[in-house]
Amino acid sequence: MENFNAKDIKAVLIDIDNTLLDFNKCATECIRLAFNKFNLKFDQNTFSVFKVINDELWLGIEKGTLTKKQLHEVRFNRVLKALGQEFDGELVEKEFLLNLKECAIPVDGALDLVKYLSKKYVLCTASNSFYQQQVNRLTTAGIYPYVSHMFISEIVGFEKPSKAFFKECLERLSLDKNQVVMIGDSLTADIKGGLDFGIKTIWFNPENKQATEDCDVVVKSLEEIKNYL
Ligand SMILES: [Mg+2]
Numbered sequence: 457m458e459n460f461n462a463k464d465i466k467a468v469l470i471d472i473d474n475t476l477l478d479f480n481k482c483a484t485e486c487i488r489l490a491f492n493k494f495n496l497k498f499d500q501n502t503f504s505v506f507k508v509i510n511d512e513l514w515l516g517i518e519k520g521t522l523t524k525k526q527l528h529e530v531r532f533n534r535v536l537k538a539l540g541q542e543f544d545g546e547l548v549e550k551e552f553l554l555n556l557k558e559c560a561i562p563v564d565g566a567l568d569l570v571k572y573l574s575k576k577y578v579l580c581t582a583s584n585s586f587y588q589q590q591v592n593r594l595t596t597a598g599i600y601p602y603v604s605h606m607f608i609s610e611i612v613g614f615e616k617p618s619k620a621f622f623k624e625c626l627e628r629l630s631l632d633k634n635q636v637v638m639i640g641d642s643l644t645a646d647i648k649g650g651l652d653f654g655i656k657t658i659w660f661n662p663e664n665k666q667a668t669e670d671c672d673v674v675v676k677s678l679e680e681i682k683n684y685l
Pocket residue numbers: 471472473474475640641642
């Protein structure tokens with residue numbers, strides 16, 4: 457970790473959900489709004505149930521065993537089933553996504569970090585998601601003006617952690633592997649993806665999870681990233 461050297465770094469790829477924007481806080485609020493609309497029961501347990509199912513489904517997308525369309529079809533049907541509530545999950549999903557498009561709660565220190573990084577590097581977001589939605593959310597959060605490139609899987613054409621995703625980013629930047637660093641909270645998508653492709657990685661690990669990948673740097677707060685970049 458002490459060996460991390462930023463001298464060749466020209467561009468920073470940074471994940472959006474749960475790195476720059478607090479997806480968990482947003483999702484909780486958006487589920488609450490959707491459940492209220494359809495008179496479904498929402499309590500403290502609802503988000504944890506959603507999170508387990510959602511994480512599992514996203515892992516499927518990373519592995520290529522599930523499509524996003526399938527995720528939207530099954531996600532809230534599974535959540536409602538697990539909660540013992542009967543309702544059309546796809547309707548809840550639609551309402552949830554509508555709310556999510558608007559929701560943007562920054563992670564602590566995110567705005568400060570993007571201001572700092574954008575002065576020193578070409579700052580790029582790298583996210584498995586939908587382009588316009590992420591533009592809207594980063595704009596609401598005040599982050600969008602600091603981003604030079606939005607590498608969003610929907611327009612890049614590939615998902616993290618595939619090598620093709622990172623290759624496409626570097627081609628669009630006309631940079632080599634040693635000139636780019638990937639920052640993100642996901643060991644599977646961001647860190648393993650970056651490592652397998654051969655670029656430096658910084659793992660944002662605020663919950664102190666057990667490391668299963670050999671990243672270059674681990675930080676608990678976004679603030680700490682400034683010590684390395
Ligand atoms: Mg993330």
